[in-house]
Amino acid sequence: MTTLTAILIDDERKALAILKNKIERLCPNISIIGEAQKPKEGLELIENLKPQLVFLDVAMPEMSGFDLLCEIDNPDFEIIFVTAFDNYAIEAIKHCAIGYLVKPVDNQDLILTVNKAIQNVEEKSALEKNKLLIENLGVQTFQNKKIVIPSQEGLEFVKISEIVHCEGVNGYTNIHFRSRKPILSSNSIGHFQKLLENQSFYLVHKSHLINLDYIDKYLNEGYVILSNDQKVPVSRNRRGEFLDMFK
Incomplete structure (x- = not known):
């Protein structure tokens, strides 16, 4: 070594x-x-x-x-x-x-x-x-800061404000953005939950971490529609707390 x-x-x-x-x-x-x-x-x-x-x-x-x-x-x-x-x-x-x-x-x-x-x-x-x-x-607001995402090709430097949704897939995380192709990261959804812990991101389901700024609609059957047209489930045991955030 x-x-x-x-x-x-x-x-x-x-x-x-x-x-x-x-x-x-x-x-x-x-x-x-x-x-x-x-x-x-x-x-x-x-x-x-x-x-x-x-x-x-x-x-x-x-x-x-x-x-x-x-x-x-x-x-x-x-x-x-x-x-x-x-x-x-x-x-x-x-x-x-x-x-x-x-x-x-x-x-x-x-x-x-x-x-x-x-x-x-x-x-x-x-x-x-x-x-x-x-x-x-030197950046004051959390949403304007960047994070490093290890991907298959190397390191990606992305603005937090561009992240719409993190989706856990078999221990990896698919990260969806507002205006670029998704990145598959070798880090788990739990890693991104800890990294993005603040009022703008919420774990609506064990496999889905969403940016609350990009919610377009909540459906009564337990789904949110995001601004990129993704339909994401909200787990039953999180729905009450999730909806309380908007009252």
């Missing part, structure tokens, strides 16, 4: 030492070439050493991990964000298919996330994903 060069950036000395120790013990394919407690020192290390992977704390004084990323002209390295539980940060990172670890870092999570980063380096998609994260951080 490929060996990656890595830099660790975290303002807490103890957290940095624990993470370094875990990586050295559990991730033989990671070669740590630098570490920093100050974000500006971390920036210099990235520019001078050109790592393939950066472990980056989100919440730091002076400059957050997101701010640090925005300072780099060509962020073409894989990132694993390390964060205390922070809904906003994790949501932003998930939308861009970037790795993250929640403190205190779990050993198994570390191994899985590092293995995924190694795979990603071989796919050479880091620059696009990092740029998407920077772009999303």
